[in-house]
Amino acid sequence: MPAIKLRQLATTGTDIACKRLTLFARVRDALRPGGTFVNAEQIAGPTPATDALNAARWGRQIAAAGITADQRAQADARMALDRPATVEEQVRWLREAGFAEADCVFKQWRFAVYAGWRDARAMELAA
Numbered sequence: 001m002p003a004i005k006l007r008q009l010a011t012t013g014t015d016i017a018c019k020r021l022t023l024f025a026r027v028r029d030a031l032r033p034g035g036t037f038v039n040a041e042q043i044a045g046p047t048p049a050t051d052a053l054n055a056a057r058w059g060r061q062i063a064a065a066g067i068t069a070d071q072r073a074q075a076d077a078r079m080a081l082d083r084p085a086t087v088e089e090q091v092r093w094l095r096e097a098g099f100a101e102a103d104c105v106f107k108q109w110r111f112a113v114y115a116g117w118r119d120a121r122a123m124e125l126a127a
Contacts, residue, residue, distance in 0.1 A: 016083045016085055017089070020085065020090070020093050021096055024037075024093055024099070024116065027116075028094075028097050028118055029098075031118045031122075033118065033121055033122075034119065034122050034124075034125055035122055036115055036116070036117050036118065036122050036125075037094075037099070037115060037116040037118070038105075038114075039114055039115070040111065041084070041090070041111070041113075041114075042082050042084045042110055042111055043084050043085065043086060043087055043090070043110060043111065043112045044084040044085055044086050045086070046086050054109040054110045057109045058108075058109040058110045058111075059072075084110075087107060087112050090112070091103060091104060091114055094114070095116075099116035099117060099118060100117050100118060100119045100120055100123065101117040101122075101123055102114065102115065102116045102117070
């Protein structure tokens with residue numbers, strides 16, 4: 001069975017594109033042929049308006065789920081340290097890092113799951 005890497009990344013810093021591209025290339029190189037990398041991450045909306053919409057909808061969703069004010073403050077503090085990128089950027093960086101294919105496989109408001117397939121064999125195994 002091919003290697004499958006599952007990981008939540010918390011890449012922060014001002015040069016996010018360079019850091020993520022370097023990280024994704026290292027992940028791709030670590031995968032065996034036929035391997036797939038799957039990542040769950042906080043994302044930015046493609047525009048400031050959609051980013052604000054995503055944040056508002058997520059806020060209502062977690063409030064409805066019963067999050068306490070203290071839990072919300074803790075989540076906001078953690079997320080303030082992140083430098084989220086858009087789904088489009090993440091997928092492009094995976095391709096630029098050498099993954100044969102990359103796509104967003106799930107998105108809900110401020111969070112997304114995206115994957116990079118190392119090679120054609122990985123795509124065959126995913127089908």
